[in-house]
Amino acid sequence: MGRTMSFYDLRDAMALPGCPVCRLKANAVRRHLDNLLWESVNDAGVRREIRNARGFCQQHAWQLIEGGSSLGVVIIMHDVMQHVLQLLETAEFQPPAPTLRQRARSALDPSRAAPANAGLLAKLRPQAPCPVCVHAETTERVLISTLVQELLGEDGLLPALRASEGLCLLHLRQALAQTPNAEVFDALVGVQREIWRRLTDQLAELIRKEDYRFRHEARGEEKGASLRALAVLSGPRIITSDAG
Amino acid sequence: MSRHIAFYELRDALAQPGCSLCRLEARVAERYLDFLLWERVNDPDLRQNLRRARGFCREHAWMLVRPGASLSIAVMLHDVLQDVLQSLNGAVIQPTQETRRPLERLRTTIAPAPPPAVADIVAALEPQGEQICPACAQCRVMEEVYLDVLLDSLPEAGGLLEAYQSSDGLCLPHFRRAVQRVRTQRVLDVLLHAQRTVWERLSHQLGEVIRKNDYRFHDEPWGEEADAWLRVIEALVGAAPTQLEVPGRARGEDGYERTGR
Numbered sequence: 001m002g003r004t005m006s007f008y009d010l011r012d013a014m015a016l017p018g019c020p021v022c023r024l025k026a027n028a029v030r031r032h033l034d035n036l037l038w039e040s041v042n043d044a045g046v047r048r049e050i051r052n053a054r055g056f057c058q059q060h061a062w063q064l065i066e067g068g069s070s071l072g073v074v075i076i077m078h079d080v081m082q083h084v085l086q087l088l089e090t091a092e093f094q095p096p097a098p099t100l101r102q103r104a105r106s107a108l109d110p111s112r113a114a115p116a117n118a119g120l121l122a123k124l125r126p127q128a129p130c131p132v133c134v135h136a137e138t139t140e141r142v143l144i145s146t147l148v149q150e151l152l153g154e155d156g157l158l159p160a161l162r163a164s165e166g167l168c169l170l171h172l173r174q175a176l177a178q179t180p181n182a183e184v185f186d187a188l189v190g191v192q193r194e195i196w197r198r199l200t201d202q203l204a205e206l207i208r209k210e211d212y213r214f215r216h217e218a219r220g221e222e223k224g225a226s227l228r229a230l231a232v233l234s235g236p237r238i239i240t241s242d243a244g
Numbered sequence: 245m246s247r248h249i250a251f252y253e254l255r256d257a258l259a260q261p262g263c264s265l266c267r268l269e270a271r272v273a274e275r276y277l278d279f280l281l282w283e284r285v286n287d288p289d290l291r292q293n294l295r296r297a298r299g300f301c302r303e304h305a306w307m308l309v310r311p312g313a314s315l316s317i318a319v320m321l322h323d324v325l326q327d328v329l330q331s332l333n334g335a336v337i338q339p340t341q342e343t344r345r346p347l348e349r350l351r352t353t354i355a356p357a358p359p360p361a362v363a364d365i366v367a368a369l370e371p372q373g374e375q376i377c378p379a380c381a382q383c384r385v386m387e388e389v390y391l392d393v394l395l396d397s398l399p400e401a402g403g404l405l406e407a408y409q410s411s412d413g414l415c416l417p418h419f420r421r422a423v424q425r426v427r428t429q430r431v432l433d434v435l436l437h438a439q440r441t442v443w444e445r446l447s448h449q450l451g452e453v454i455r456k457n458d459y460r461f462h463d464e465p466w467g468e469e470a471d472a473w474l475r476v477i478e479a480l481v482g483a484a485p486t487q488l489e490v491p492g493r494a495r496g497e498d499g500y501e502r503t504g505r
Binding site: 054055056057058059061062063064065070071073074075077078080081082084085088089091093095096115116117120121124125169172173176177179181182185186189192193196197199200203204206207210225226227229230232233234235237238 | 419
């Protein structure tokens with residue numbers, strides 16, 4: 001059967017700590033930022049996308065500093081800043097124009113007053129999503145699609161997934177949304193339940209060994225369970241270098 | 245004139261590098277999480293909110309990590325994970341109809357959504373209702389307080405205008421939220437003027453960075469524009485996530501980064 005690069009990337013990532021999709025997505029983001037800073041700074045289309053997005057999202061904007069090209073960052077951000085300053089030049093005050101419902105709501109709760117200056121706000125808001133987020137989400141969709149399609153069958157990904165730390169909650173939701181049939185669904189939910197039961201047991205063990213009666217017991221595989229649980233529920237730490 | 249404590253906190257924050265609201269929010273988050281870890285782990289309301297939110301957001305989740313916190317984190321997240329596992333227990337894929345109505349096919353082509361077969365389980369795994377990360381909720385409350393105090397104080401005699409003009413101003417996300425709360429022409433004019441002054445100064449410094457990277461001017465010494473590339477990122481998107489190490493910046497006592505300039 002013809003395999004895509006994503007299949008092998010997923011299989012390799014499952015042998016490493018953490019959610020394999022998170023890891024591969026982070027790698028894709030780093031490559032994209034690197035390419036942006038060294039190849040695309042003066043690309044008119046790219047620059048227009050970035051201006052429309054009012055820059056990048058918080059995470060990806062700060063990840064730019066890892067790229068080693070401060071000049072590239074400055075050129076891009078200077079462009080966005082100039083654009084924002086131009087928007088402020090024509091700014092005019094606009095009082096809030098609440099609907100009847102909003103007036104009632106703000107009468108009951110003044111902290112929920114209708115927003116003012118709707119026109120200026122609309123211009124200052126991103127007119128398009130963060131371009132790096134778009135690329136990351138595309139990568140993510142491809143990976144999830146590959147995962148569910150190649151989960152079962154001969155040499156499928158199921159054994160590797162079972163031996164891994166599993167998907168994080170976000171990527172499990174996305175994978176479930178793409179499951180094509182009951183067989184894949186049951187396999188995915190089954191393996192994920194196993195992995196998370198194991199993690200829950202480790203958390204329970206960690207809690208038990210904090211009891212003074214059991215404090216003398218040596219730590220086992222429950223070591224680091226708090227951090228693994230954080231990654232499962234909230235996403236990984238931002239990885240800023242190629243993790244082995 | 246009696247002042248709200250937030251006035252003095254804003255005044256002090258405006259004297260520090262970066263967006264003052266980002267700085268104050270980071271402090272709010274840090275204090276909240278510290279208090280939570282040591283005083284509220286077994287609070288039933290908090291635990292229920294946390295279960296419904298399916299844990300913390302990414303930023304605040306990793307801010308929890310500090311010496312001595314593993315037990316508190318384990319207790320809270322064990323609870324959340326148990327709840328998630330219960331959602332998975334008994335999860336079944338609903339049988340799908342072989343032929344789907346044309347309108348439904350069109351709808352899922354335009355706006356992809358989980359197919360009905362798995363929509364229930366996907367929804368059960370998402371944050372429930374409007375529940376958000378508890379730390380985010382706390383930050384939002386305080387953000388509104390700080391913004392209102394800032395906007396009220398800007399045009400006043402002895403207010404915050406001078407401090408604002410000599411600061412790094414607000415970042416763009418906080419500036420948008422400030423604009424949203426302005427209720428008079430006068431305050432908007434003062435705010436816009438002050439923020440434009442700050443950003444024009446920054447824009448000029450960025451121009452200097454670009455100019456000095458030209459080989460003809462490469463030997464000119466660097467001035468205040470040296471770290472403009474970091475300040476413009478903060479100006480456009482807010483302070484760096486706490487997980488990221490930023491060159492030339494060290495973490496302060498309140499958890500916020502201080503520039504080493």
